[in-house]
Amino acid sequence: MLLLLRFDSKTVREPIISMTSIKTGTPINILKADVGARRGEIIVEVPEERAKEVEKILIEMEVEVQEITKTIARNDNCVHCGLCISICPTEVFRLNGENKVEMKTEKCIHCGACIKVCPTMALYFPI
Amino acid sequence: MKSIEEINAKIREGSVCVVTAKEMKEIVTEMGTKKAAKEVDVVTTGTFGAMCSTGVFINFGHADPPIKFKRVWLNDVEAYTGMAAVDIFLGATKISETREFYGGAHVIEELVFGKEVEMRAIGFGTDCYPRKEILTSISLQDVNQAVMVNPRNAYQRYRAATNSSERILRTYMGTLLPNYGNVTFAGTGEISPMNNDPEFRTIGIGTRIFLCGARGYIIGEGTQHSPPFGTLMVKGNLKEMKPDFLKACYFPGYAPSIFLGIGIPIPVLDDEIAKATGIKDDEIKTTIIDFGVPRRDRPTVREVSYAELKSGKVEINGQDVRVSPLSSYYIAEKVMKELKKMIEKGEFFLSMPVERVKRNEIFKPMKQREIRIVREFMTKAVTINEDLSIEDAAMLMIQKNVNHLPVVDKEKVLKGIVTSWDIAKAITVGARRVEEVMTRDVVTVFPDEPIAIAISKLEKYDISALPVIDNKKRVLGIVTSETISKMLGV
Numbered sequence A: 001m002l003l004l005l006r007f008d009s010k011t012v013r014e015p016i017i018s019m020t021s022i023k024t025g026t027p028i029n030i031l032k033a034d035v036g037a038r039r040g041e042i043i044v045e046v047p048e049e050r051a052k053e054v055e056k057i058l059i060e061m062e063v064e065v066q067e068i069t070k071t072i073a074r075n076d077n078c079v080h081c082g083l084c085i086s087i088c089p090t091e092v093f094r095l096n097g098e099n100k101v102e103m104k105t106e107k108c109i110h111c112g113a114c115i116k117v118c119p120t121m122a123l124y125f126p127i
Numbered sequence B: 001m002k003s004i005e006e007i008n009a010k011i012r013e014g015s016v017c018v019v020t021a022k023e024m025k026e027i028v029t030e031m032g033t034k035k036a037a038k039e040v041d042v043v044t045t046g047t048f049g050a051m052c053s054t055g056v057f058i059n060f061g062h063a064d065p066p067i068k069f070k071r072v073w074l075n076d077v078e079a080y081t082g083m084a085a086v087d088i089f090l091g092a093t094k095i096s097e098t099r100e101f102y103g104g105a106h107v108i109e110e111l112v113f114g115k116e117v118e119m120r121a122i123g124f125g126t127d128c129y130p131r132k133e134i135l136t137s138i139s140l141q142d143v144n145q146a147v148m149v150n151p152r153n154a155y156q157r158y159r160a161a162t163n164s165s166e167r168i169l170r171t172y173m174g175t176l177l178p179n180y181g182n183v184t185f186a187g188t189g190e191i192s193p194m195n196n197d198p199e200f201r202t203i204g205i206g207t208r209i210f211l212c213g214a215r216g217y218i219i220g221e222g223t224q225h226s227p228p229f230g231t232l233m234v235k236g237n238l239k240e241m242k243p244d245f246l247k248a249c250y251f252p253g254y255a256p257s258i259f260l261g262i263g264i265p266i267p268v269l270d271d272e273i274a275k276a277t278g279i280k281d282d283e284i285k286t287t288i289i290d291f292g293v294p295r296r297d298r299p300t301v302r303e304v305s306y307a308e309l310k311s312g313k314v315e316i317n318g319q320d321v322r323v324s325p326l327s328s329y330y331i332a333e334k335v336m337k338e339l340k341k342m343i344e345k346g347e348f349f350l351s352m353p354v355e356r357v358k359r360n361e362i363f364k365p366m367k368q369r370e371i372r373i374v375r376e377f378m379t380k381a382v383t384i385n386e387d388l389s390i391e392d393a394a395m396l397m398i399q400k401n402v403n404h405l406p407v408v409d410k411e412k413v414l415k416g417i418v419t420s421w422d423i424a425k426a427i428t429v430g431a432r433r434v435e436e437v438m439t440r441d442v443v444t445v446f447p448d449e450p451i452a453i454a455i456s457k458l459e460k461y462d463i464s465a466l467p468v469i470d471n472k473k474r475v476l477g478i479v480t481s482e483t484i485s486k487m488l489g490v
């Protein structure tokens, strides 16, 4: 499960991720962090079965938590050129046996990098 | 040994054996070249990639009253008009003046998809073509001819790209992540047409090909053709093209471009061709170059084979770097299969080239203002023969106001040079003819050398002029330090 965490000026200064990890005994993998002096956004990956527990602890510590469910989608403009393959940080795209570019959308962390790269504008986030 | 006529007869009878280039690799490995050459008649090759050097000639027919185009736009993408009244050339990478991420490629795609595009033109308003402007909508059905003519397509192989710099680069090779974050490459390797006929025995001028679903033709080697980085110039009727094999695209930060599907059938005339079509990705080499250095001659990071590139990872400086292709193997395979089907059904016959394309050619860099060459500084040389008298030579120098006389034979081949200093010396030693005093060991330059080379020679040998010669040592002109200083303003 991917979680988008939003920190405000207070929470951003505390070692919340490590504290949550220790308290729940759950490994938390940071996939993307965009942290400034006054606020921050971090995307983390947690094991599916521990997600609810982790979320509870984080909310108690006044972090805003949002489950990431919107994942990348593709229309039939795609020509299977494969440019997106080396761009995606979580290896969502790969060539399959038929030489088609296959997507493992469950790995998508919503970073948007592939959308800007695709030459046929085939990739988008469904609204 | 088979002939094209025999293969075409088999196509007519329906007994031809056609395989795709992918299938051929296995056949050659299993049966060996001799048997493969006997069994297989035609190998279909294919590629599907972004090919920027693409465009379409369109003839619209005449309006009433008629117009001669001065400027014309299709969906706000400007086309070239410097030809007859209603002929235009629309290039794929031309950018729309009003719409983002839209260009000539997209107009071409819309036309192939059967859509109408808006045509807006302004005219010169001449006696024969009085009209000054026109606005209308046209589709492919409405125009007389719509012929795709592409100066450079189907690259045999291409240099792969990476980026050593600290910033993201948006290029025609796709987005390149910083610090060797990824590698991108183009071309389909072992199934790509020219890699299967590297001697250009059957791929040549006049060869009938599959161009985006239509029957097209090779009309010459492409621009920048330089085997093994060969390219082709091709044409085909846009009206017969199929949407499946053509796709407009846009490389962010670069320009629009267009994915084209090109297939070339290779007749298996003999063992040699069978062997050539057995080529595999690990035998096809290219280099990875660094786009982080913004120069024409980008540094090579390493050599690499298409097999490694297609594996999805290559090693750079001890790190595994992820690789993206830019060509679609999936659609390239569709091209090969479609062409195979067309041949099997008797809809596509093979043709031999009427002329072969060049097998060696060098891709020259642009002649730039900053790099000035000797030819620009060359002036006419006043030449003489070696039996001329010293007196006459002296007269000639005064008359023509020159200080150097290259000495040549009947064929204009350089034999020596006489300067005003040599004449003065001749008088003191009592010499009578030029050959007694001329310098035989002459320092020279070629016309295409950078002027910097001429300058350094003048300085090194402490002389004031250099004859310019061709490779047969014939005198073409002369460069003097005087002209160089004058022209460079030093």
Ligand code: SF4
Pocket: A074, A077, A078, A079, A080, A081, A082, A083, A084, A085, A101, A117, A118, A119, A120, A121, A122, A123
């Ligand atoms: S970059 Fe776009 S067109 Fe190319 S494979 Fe990915 S989604 Fe398809």
Ligand code: SF4
Pocket: A072, A087, A088, A089, A090, A091, A092, A107, A108, A109, A110, A111, A112, A113, A114, A115
């Ligand atoms: S948005 Fe695109 S690049 Fe980013 S994780 Fe999802 S699929 Fe990968």
